[in-house]
Amino acid sequence: MSAQTTATIITIGDELLIGQVIDTNSAYIAQQLNKHGFAVKQRVAVGDTWNDIWQALETAEKQSQIVIITGGLGPTADDITKPLLCQYFGGTMVMHEPTLAHVTHIFEHILKRPMIERNRQQAMVPDVCKVLHNQRGTAPGMQFEKNGVYFFALPGVPHEMKGLIDSKVLPVITQTFPQQIIIHKTLLTAGIGESFLAELINDFEAQLPSFIKLAYLPNYGMVRLRLTANGTHERSIKEAIETQFATLQQLVAPYLVVNEDLSLQAVVGNLLLKKGRTMATAESCTGGYIAHLITAQSGASRYYKGSVVSYDNEVKQEVLSVRSDTLALHGAVSEPVVEEMATGILHLLNVDYAIAVSGIMGPDGGTPEKPVGTVWVAVASKKQTLTQKFHFRFDRQRNIDLTAVNALNMLRKLIIEG
Amino acid sequence: MSAQTTATIITIGDELLIGQVIDTNSAYIAQQLNKHGFAVKQRVAVGDTWNDIWQALETAEKQSQIVIITGGLGPTADDITKPLLCQYFGGTMVMHEPTLAHVTHIFEHILKRPMIERNRQQAMVPDVCKVLHNQRGTAPGMQFEKNGVYFFALPGVPHEMKGLIDSKVLPVITQTFPQQIIIHKTLLTAGIGESFLAELINDFEAQLPSFIKLAYLPNYGMVRLRLTANGTHERSIKEAIETQFATLQQLVAPYLVVNEDLSLQAVVGNLLLKKGRTMATAESCTGGYIAHLITAQSGASRYYKGSVVSYDNEVKQEVLSVRSDTLALHGAVSEPVVEEMATGILHLLNVDYAIAVSGIMGPDGGTPEKPVGTVWVAVASKKQTLTQKFHFRFDRQRNIDLTAVNALNMLRKLIIEG
Numbered sequence: 001m002s003a004q005t006t007a008t009i010i011t012i013g014d015e016l017l018i019g020q021v022i023d024t025n026s027a028y029i030a031q032q033l034n035k036h037g038f039a040v041k042q043r044v045a046v047g048d049t050w051n052d053i054w055q056a057l058e059t060a061e062k063q064s065q066i067v068i069i070t071g072g073l074g075p076t077a078d079d080i081t082k083p084l085l086c087q088y089f090g091g092t093m094v095m096h097e098p099t100l101a102h103v104t105h106i107f108e109h110i111l112k113r114p115m116i117e118r119n120r121q122q123a124m125v126p127d128v129c130k131v132l133h134n135q136r137g138t139a140p141g142m143q144f145e146k147n148g149v150y151f152f153a154l155p156g157v158p159h160e161m162k163g164l165i166d167s168k169v170l171p172v173i174t175q176t177f178p179q180q181i182i183i184h185k186t187l188l189t190a191g192i193g194e195s196f197l198a199e200l201i202n203d204f205e206a207q208l209p210s211f212i213k214l215a216y217l218p219n220y221g222m223v224r225l226r227l228t229a230n231g232t233h234e235r236s237i238k239e240a241i242e243t244q245f246a247t248l249q250q251l252v253a254p255y256l257v258v259n260e261d262l263s264l265q266a267v268v269g270n271l272l273l274k275k276g277r278t279m280a281t282a283e284s285c286t287g288g289y290i291a292h293l294i295t296a297q298s299g300a301s302r303y304y305k306g307s308v309v310s311y312d313n314e315v316k317q318e319v320l321s322v323r324s325d326t327l328a329l330h331g332a333v334s335e336p337v338v339e340e341m342a343t344g345i346l347h348l349l350n351v352d353y354a355i356a357v358s359g360i361m362g363p364d365g366g367t368p369e370k371p372v373g374t375v376w377v378a379v380a381s382k383k384q385t386l387t388q389k390f391h392f393r394f395d396r397q398r399n400i401d402l403t404a405v406n407a408l409n410m411l412r413k414l415i416i417e418g
Numbered sequence: 419m420s421a422q423t424t425a426t427i428i429t430i431g432d433e434l435l436i437g438q439v440i441d442t443n444s445a446y447i448a449q450q451l452n453k454h455g456f457a458v459k460q461r462v463a464v465g466d467t468w469n470d471i472w473q474a475l476e477t478a479e480k481q482s483q484i485v486i487i488t489g490g491l492g493p494t495a496d497d498i499t500k501p502l503l504c505q506y507f508g509g510t511m512v513m514h515e516p517t518l519a520h521v522t523h524i525f526e527h528i529l530k531r532p533m534i535e536r537n538r539q540q541a542m543v544p545d546v547c548k549v550l551h552n553q554r555g556t557a558p559g560m561q562f563e564k565n566g567v568y569f570f571a572l573p574g575v576p577h578e579m580k581g582l583i584d585s586k587v588l589p590v591i592t593q594t595f596p597q598q599i600i601i602h603k604t605l606l607t608a609g610i611g612e613s614f615l616a617e618l619i620n621d622f623e624a625q626l627p628s629f630i631k632l633a634y635l636p637n638y639g640m641v642r643l644r645l646t647a648n649g650t651h652e653r654s655i656k657e658a659i660e661t662q663f664a665t666l667q668q669l670v671a672p673y674l675v676v677n678e679d680l681s682l683q684a685v686v687g688n689l690l691l692k693k694g695r696t697m698a699t700a701e702s703c704t705g706g707y708i709a710h711l712i713t714a715q716s717g718a719s720r721y722y723k724g725s726v727v728s729y730d731n732e733v734k735q736e737v738l739s740v741r742s743d744t745l746a747l748h749g750a751v752s753e754p755v756v757e758e759m760a761t762g763i764l765h766l767l768n769v770d771y772a773i774a775v776s777g778i779m780g781p782d783g784g785t786p787e788k789p790v791g792t793v794w795v796a797v798a799s800k801k802q803t804l805t806q807k808f809h810f811r812f813d814r815q816r817n818i819d820l821t822a823v824n825a826l827n828m829l830r831k832l833i834i835e836g
Contacts, residue, residue: 015635017458018602018646019449024440026463031437040435042470043463045444052460053793059477074612074634111611112478118613157636159816184436193529195493195536217433217468217491218575226438281727288706291727295705298781298814306733309699309709309725315767320739321728349733363716384426393554396716398577 004230005177006041006062007033012053012072012081013156016045025070032165037179038066048072053084054391057061061149066173068165081124085153089144091128096140097124099131118168125336126403129153132168136160141168154389181234185245186226186261189252190409194218198226201251204244211237212244220398220405222264223254246335257412264408265293271415272303277352278342278412279309282320282345285375286361290404310341320344333358333370335378335387343381354380355407359390361399375403379411386414419421422648423595424459425451426478430471430490430499434463442788443488445581450583455597456484465633466490466543466808468748471502479567486583489574490777493536499817503571505676509546514558517541517549521556521598550586554578559586568594576783599652602800604644604679607670608827615643622662629655630662638816638823640682643670658795675830682797682826689833690721695770699725700738702750703777703793708822723767728759737760751776751788753805756796757793764798772798777808779817793821797829804832 007031011266013250016186026043033040036185041064053072060067086093101125107115117317121137125131130150132141139155152169188205189197194216197206205214211231217224220276225248229241239368249259258267272279281290291307294300308319311331316322322340330336359375366372378385392399422443427447431435433439451458459482464470469690471490490499522773525533540556543549550559556697557573559582572579594762607615612634616623623632629649634644642721667677676685688698694794699708709725712718726737731750734740736785740758748754759774777793784790791810796803810817 014631014633014646016445016461017448018452019445019447021635021637022440022442027434027440027757030435034436041465042474042499043434045461047459074636113611116613116617118616122749159813162813185509193531195534198493198533198536200576215432217438218492220835222439223686224684228436281705285723286710287718288701288709288727289713290727291706291729292704292710294709295727295729296815296818298779300705301729304705305730306737307706307725307727307729307736309706309713309726309727311709311713312723312767315724317722319766334452349730361716380573395577395580397714400714 002082004039004180006039006064007068007233008064009043010053010056010060010067010069011043011045011156012048012069013045014047017047018172021401025156025158028069028158028162029068029070029165032170033066034182035171036174037182038173038177039180041413048080050080050084053081054088057088057151061146061158061181065149065177067149067151069151069153073153073155075162077108077150081153081325082124085129085142085144086126086193087152087366089126089128089146093124093125094127096123096125096131098133099125099140099201102133104234119317122182128411132164134356135158135167136162136163143168143172143344180230180232181237182224182228182230183238183241184225184228184261185241187245187249187252187259188222188257188262188264188267189255190257192223192252192255197223197252198253201248204247204251207293209303213242220401222257222405222409224261227292256410263293264405264412266297268408268412269300269303271293271412276417277415278303278305279353279355280305280345280349282341282354282356283307284311284341284357285312285361286357286400286403286407289358289400290355290407291410293404305351308345308348316341320348321362331370333360333374333376335389338376338383338387339379339380342378342385346380346382352381353411356380357403357407359399361396363396373399375399377407377410379407379414381414384414386410421834422457423484424457424482424600425484425486426459426482427461428471428474428478428485428487429461429574430466430487431463431775433464435465443574443576444584445579446576447486447488447583450588451484452600454588454592455600456591456595457600461605466498468498468502470498475506475569479564483567483595485567485569487569487585488579489575490780491571493540493556496761499571500542503547504544505542505562505681507546507564507569509544511542514541514543516551517543517558520551523743524556534598543674550582552578552582554581555587561586561590572633583680589590594704598648598650599655600648601656601659602644602646604642604677605663605667605670605677606640606642606675606680606682606685607673608675609638609673610641610670610673612641614831615641619643619666622665622669626662627658630659632807638819640823640827641680675827681711682830686826686833687712687715687718687721689830690771693833695833696721696723696774697771698723698767698769700759700772700774701725701727702729702734702759702775702780704775704818704821704825705729707818708773711822711826718768723769726763726766732776734759736767749788750755751778751792751794753794753796753807756794756805757803760796760798760803764800770799771817771829774798775819775821775825777821779814781814793817795821795825795828797825797832799832799836801836802832
């Protein structure tokens, strides 16, 4: 196996080191590089500090052939990246006329605001770089070369960074560097813990050839299993991974949700589309999060009609037709209430399937009988309603996530069963 | 100014390098360290590869006094971190009886499943570490010392990591290392771009003393401004930053949303609580996301009654009482429809304020007259309804986010005005 071309990702910004923002750029860049056969060696985040950025560049240059830098190119004064890059690569700052024309155009025709000196300076670049035209914003990307290593400096705004990765960076690196073939095959399981899954496929893992790796990716009570093969002969590694993946699917069959890298909500959506059915949700404690997960997918309008977020008990009664007796007798977090919410939304929105949830997400609102983390879920079709009680713990966002995942999985089973 | 104690965060896992998961752990750790007066020097993510982890430890040891490692401690075979740490710190693996008792208890009393050898092995630790009891899971945390540097290895599961940071790591490091005082003051602006804001506060920034830094944190059409002061004399730096922060607030007054590090939805919630008013939402294109943002906050039930997610036009008519004429004449994405949705939900849920949104989020569904990114927003009180049309671009998730932020900001202004 020839040595693989590797990349280092450097993200710049004090906000990353004080935890004010979560770095989603690195994940996107890593995905794209990987898909195109480049391995990411390291991701590193440094602050807006001259020495730290400089050192990160030096380290990256030694360990990788491709270095991708994001952040630090905005119009404001806390950005020091551009002058640093200019010095690192031994250049002089010059005005890049096509970029200036582009920035001017954006201000005159799109933003319709006067342009100020600070905006003009966005068009200044080191004369030793190749400018990468940023269609989506005012800060240009820059490409540098040093000792055979390719450096790409991109703005940190996610959609601008994505545009430049797709239109500029990938075309250059795929033409410049030899690529290994990397193939991932991923499946999703539910209802079995990581360690039991590992016990189940222990012998399978032991017999894998050295060019195929197995990874466990547990998340919210579900475990994703990923096989990764790499090499240079496409057909042979493809055949090998397909064979292993087929065996793996058989071994985990009772727990298999889907044999693709799909989210649970996508699996539910695909099932509904295949059967030509529709669904709706009635959410109390999840406050619209299940609806959001479903509608975050393009095309959801073909099977998803809507939700009633009944955060207040009045809404449960008046919109979802939950009886006041039921609420008074059992409380909002109870089996009879979620049953009535499910049948209520089923009829109100005239759909084939429904999810209803009610629970106590915390940190406040718990009682000795119904502590924080108590959740009732109902899933219903026109023929039947199934309910389940859950006891989660810990923090609010995690309880919301766990409720959503478990409710979607209950619905998935109901749809499959009929 | 004495040199500040610095930390390096190392996250371990192939999944981070192929972009399959987004690293939220680092942000939490960085926040906590920062709050307690420690500066994060660098965050680095490496794969499940012996040499890369080893090298990351060596680099971290040279640059920081505190090293926090997460990930790589799960029960499955793709984890190599524990044996590596054992060798790095020159120890031998031994069974830690109290951890074994804890793991056994979890299996017998909580999971109610038989325990297998793999679970038992979670209680094996290097004999050179101090074990950090993990109340929330089976993988123990570990504390090592080498050349005066403190290393903490924690499981990657977010709520387990958080529990250990709070109960074990912070108490040790705050007692061991001298801390600088760090004070952040953050405000949120809306309706002004980053470069214009920079122009507005140019002179202010130039006169800041060297121990106070200004950072711009733009996000979805809003810009957060953060002042950070650090030093050793609490009173003097506190006075200095308060004075500067007061000046900054005056300078940006026309654009100021809030002079705290709060989200827009928290600001809206606080306004409603102060006035004793309630609200609801009627969402089409955002599919429950606005409801989710509002209800992600504990205590939202005091002012938020619920939402109707009317993804399907039938729901707009039958639940929200939008007239079929209006839909037929103007289409679902139109000013009259969002107006009727807003008044519909206002009456249906009997609230004081409402948000209604309808738009085309993409990538499909656009037409020449209403391209992808066209969004109508209405905000209503019992006295008036205000509407605004937006033209967003780019990707689906960003359009959903931008719609939510703009709608919440419109509602904020309406509440303030009366």
